[in-house]
Amino acid sequence: MSDWTEQLRNRLCNISSVSGYFTLTNEEKAFFSDDVLVSGLPVGITRYYASLASDSPDDPVRRQCVPSIREANVLDYEEQDPLSEKRYSPVPRLIHRYEDRVLVLTTDHCAVYCRHCFRRHFAGSRAGPVSDAELNRIAEYLEDHPLVEEIILSGGDPLTLPDDRIGTILTTLGRKRRRVFRIATRVPVVLPGRITAGLAALLSRFAPVWLVTQFNHPVELADRSREALRELSSHGIPVFNQTVLLQGINDDPEILKTLFHSLVRSGVKPYYLFQGDLAQGTSHFRVPLERTLKIMWETEKGLSGMAIPAFALDLPGGGGKIRLSRDSICEKTDEWYTLKDQEGNRFRYPREE
Numbered sequence: 001m002s003d004w005t006e007q008l009r010n011r012l013c014n015i016s017s018v019s020g021y022f023t024l025t026n027e028e029k030a031f032f033s034d035d036v037l038v039s040g041l042p043v044g045i046t047r048y049y050a051s052l053a054s055d056s057p058d059d060p061v062r063r064q065c066v067p068s069i070r071e072a073n074v075l076d077y078e079e080q081d082p083l084s085e086k087r088y089s090p091v092p093r094l095i096h097r098y099e100d101r102v103l104v105l106t107t108d109h110c111a112v113y114c115r116h117c118f119r120r121h122f123a124g125s126r127a128g129p130v131s132d133a134e135l136n137r138i139a140e141y142l143e144d145h146p147l148v149e150e151i152i153l154s155g156g157d158p159l160t161l162p163d164d165r166i167g168t169i170l171t172t173l174g175r176k177r178r179r180v181f182r183i184a185t186r187v188p189v190v191l192p193g194r195i196t197a198g199l200a201a202l203l204s205r206f207a208p209v210w211l212v213t214q215f216n217h218p219v220e221l222a223d224r225s226r227e228a229l230r231e232l233s234s235h236g237i238p239v240f241n242q243t244v245l246l247q248g249i250n251d252d253p254e255i256l257k258t259l260f261h262s263l264v265r266s267g268v269k270p271y272y273l274f275q276g277d278l279a280q281g282t283s284h285f286r287v288p289l290e291r292t293l294k295i296m297w298e299t300e301k302g303l304s305g306m307a308i309p310a311f312a313l314d315l316p317g318g319g320g321k322i323r324l325s326r327d328s329i330c331e332k333t334d335e336w337y338t339l340k341d342q343e344g345n346r347f348r349y350p351r352e353e
């Protein structure tokens with residue numbers, strides 16, 4: 001059995017395995033008292049990812065993967081599906097929100113279930129891998145939609161699938177016309193042994209393939225991850241990174257600057273820094289918006305253009321992505337902000353403290 005499948009099989013996924021690794025706090029223990037009822041998102045932590053964490057409850061890796069009863073705190077305006085993806089799903093497993101690209105839910109399975117996940121209505125839902133019938137239906141849909149230039153393979157995490165299944169997905173979806181593939185995956189962060197020479201060679205056969213990952217803290221860019229990134233680069237696969245701003249984890253300009261510099265040194269382009277989405281039970285991770293804007297401003301000072309990601313927020317209710325700038329807030333009440341995008345359109349967004 002390969003190293004990565006062994007890592008998946010031996011994940012920490014219940015109170016006995018997680019407490020064998022970490023000294024749990026009362027809030028963490030309380031989650032397990034009613035696990036699935038507290039949060040639809042299961043627990044799964046690779047031993048590799050756990051090995052990057054210390055035993056401190058404030059450790060940035062631990063906070064991203066060890067659940068807490070705080071996930072039971074659901075605010076009025078938080079949504080199960082905060083980007084309203086179901087509304088933009090013309091056929092099963094496909095999301096078509098923007099004209100030139102589609103997103104395919106390849107599997108619900110992830111190597112690590114990130115506690116801040118916004119797609120918790122699907123990740124870990126036991127939906128399983130996309131079937132041949134679903135893939136063929138998506139391929140037919142693509143034939144009828146010539147304006148689609150880019151196919152995003154997401155989930156769940158597509159790289160938890162075996163190589164032959166990934167090959168089938170790429171072959172089926174690319175069969176009539178060459179399109180750009182983007183693979184959204186946290187595997188380089190949480191299961192870097194999955195990036196084998198064989199996988200990188202397979203992906204390179206379907207070029208152009210771009211990989212977008214999610215490093216949120218410099219400590220995650222460990223030696224194994226750097227090796228994985230080198231493997232991808234040696235096969236000509238460009239890697240971009242989307243960081244989520246997370247309270248108590250990376251909400252500090254110095255941490256973000258270190259992260260972005262390290263990414264560039266590892267050949268990865270910092271692509272987006274996202275405000276946390278309004279997903280149910282994730283308010284303990286979200287940074288209040290005005291603080292986010294200050295952090296962004298401080299972070300970009302002194303960084304080269306190559307190291308600066310775009311600052312963005314996905315509007316609730318499927319309103320789409322807007323770029324954040326210091327001028328984004330045009331009005332505020334005690335409870336709401338009015339945000340303005342580059343075109344001057346206005347949107348309502350909750351004010352959190």
Ligand code: SF4
Binds near residue numbers: 111123156157185
């Ligand atoms: S890997 Fe992605 S889809 Fe899976 S839990 Fe993490 S953020 Fe969610």
